[in-house]
Amino acid sequence: MEIKMNLTAAPKEKPTDESKLGFGKVFTDHMFVMDWDRATGWHDARIEPLAPLQLHPAATVLHYGLEIFEGMKAYRTAEGKVQLFRPTENVARMNRSAERMSMPQMDPEDMLQAIKTLVSVEKDWVPHGFGTSLYIRPFLIGNDETLGVHTLHHAKYVIICSPSGSYYAEGINPVKIMVEDEDVRAVRGGTGFAKCGGNYGAAQRAGERAETLGYTQVLWLDGVDRKYIEEVGAMNIMFKIDGKVVTPKLNGSILPGITRKSILELLRAEGKDPEERLISVDELIEAAENGKLEEAWGCGTAAVVSPVGWLYYKGKEYEINNGKIGPTTQGLYDKLTAIQWGKTEDKFGWIVPVE
Numbered sequence: 001m002e003i004k005m006n007l008t009a010a011p012k013e014k015p016t017d018e019s020k021l022g023f024g025k026v027f028t029d030h031m032f033v034m035d036w037d038r039a040t041g042w043h044d045a046r047i048e049p050l051a052p053l054q055l056h057p058a059a060t061v062l063h064y065g066l067e068i069f070e071g072m073k074a075y076r077t078a079e080g081k082v083q084l085f086r087p088t089e090n091v092a093r094m095n096r097s098a099e100r101m102s103m104p105q106m107d108p109e110d111m112l113q114a115i116k117t118l119v120s121v122e123k124d125w126v127p128h129g130f131g132t133s134l135y136i137r138p139f140l141i142g143n144d145e146t147l148g149v150h151t152l153h154h155a156k157y158v159i160i161c162s163p164s165g166s167y168y169a170e171g172i173n174p175v176k177i178m179v180e181d182e183d184v185r186a187v188r189g190g191t192g193f194a195k196c197g198g199n200y201g202a203a204q205r206a207g208e209r210a211e212t213l214g215y216t217q218v219l220w221l222d223g224v225d226r227k228y229i230e231e232v233g234a235m236n237i238m239f240k241i242d243g244k245v246v247t248p249k250l251n252g253s254i255l256p257g258i259t260r261k262s263i264l265e266l267l268r269a270e271g272k273d274p275e276e277r278l279i280s281v282d283e284l285i286e287a288a289e290n291g292k293l294e295e296a297w298g299c300g301t302a303a304v305v306s307p308v309g310w311l312y313y314k315g316k317e318y319e320i321n322n323g324k325i326g327p328t329t330q331g332l333y334d335k336l337t338a339i340q341w342g343k344t345e346d347k348f349g350w351i352v353p354v355e
């Protein structure tokens with residue numbers, strides 16, 4: 001794929017204090033853009049200065065929510081090299097999301113080339129501190145200029161980058177999570193497994209309720225029985241119950257997280273036997289009450305591995321591991337981040353260098 005380059009003559013100042021980056025607030029100088037229409041397919045791949053997008057007020061994305069996205073990171077190693085973590089997984093998931101939303105798919109090689117080329121242009125923006133990275137946000141929007149609800153004819157694919165630190169203000173300290181038993185996020189047959197903006201829109205009200213009560217995010221229950229644990233607002237969830245790591249199995253309404261998959265592969269490579277199965281909220285609360293819920297953590301690209309110290313359900317708060325990070329959670333965080341930041345050998349072939 002040919003990518004036209006239009007680089008800025010006025011690069012911005014890079015943040016000097018990496019400890020204050022937070023998540024998704026600072027943006028690099030450039031973005032990748034590519035257009036699609038049904039007649040010509042994908043065309044005009046380009047890297048240009050980051051700027052507001054010009055959209056017709058009738059653009060499909062603004063009315064009917066045709067939007068999908070990905071989240072991945074570029075990491076700087078101690079030697080100064082820049083590397084990606086399992087980018088082909090993000091590329092494959094983006095195409096699965098596109099298929100679900102009847103949006104155009106892309107050649108996986110082209111998608112990877114676009115990500116690598118943009119990160120290479122922005123390599124000086126990849127922060128240096130351990131725990132910091134360049135968060136990469138590819139997204140695809142429906143861009144027909146009509147109010148009719150029809151098969152899509154125009155789309156735009158964009159990639160932006162944001163040097164980031166911790167997703168949560170808590171950092172690696174345990175977060176407080178509220179089990180949501182009123183709203184549901186997704187149902188089987190819906191779009192839960194796709195990374196589409198609408199899923200996050202449907203989650204907003206419960207998220208706000210949780211924040212008002214002092215909780216960082218919501219733990220969703222399944223939309224059919226409202227009984228089984230699904231995932232958290234921006235991460236998958238895992239528990240250690242009575243010595244065993246368990247996580248909800250993928251059922252079509254949960255996002256198949258790449259961090260989730262990597263942790264399961266890490267544990268299996270160590271000869272452990274994590275379970276992917278139905279976990280009812282009753283089982284979880286019972287385990288919390290009788291001391292068998294040893295640890296809980298969320299996992300995702302932005303949040304990495306994030307311990308859960310408190311669970312709130314039906315007016316009661318349950319403390320997990322005295323509100324402290326547990327040994328399994330800490331171990332997984334250490335092992336995963338060591339691979340991502342190139343501190344240890346990558347035996348799995350997960351790392352893709354950026355030239």
Ligand code: PLP
Pocket residue numbers: 071231232233234235236255256257258259260299300301302
């Ligand atoms: N679940 C939801 C709803 C998410 O937004 C994310 C973040 O991407 C995840 C799970 C974790 O997915 P991944 O590990 O691929 O980042």
Ligand code: COI
Pocket residue numbers: 070071072233234235300301302303
């Ligand atoms: C990610 O972890 O990459 C995500 O997409 C989470 C996001 C909703 C902040």
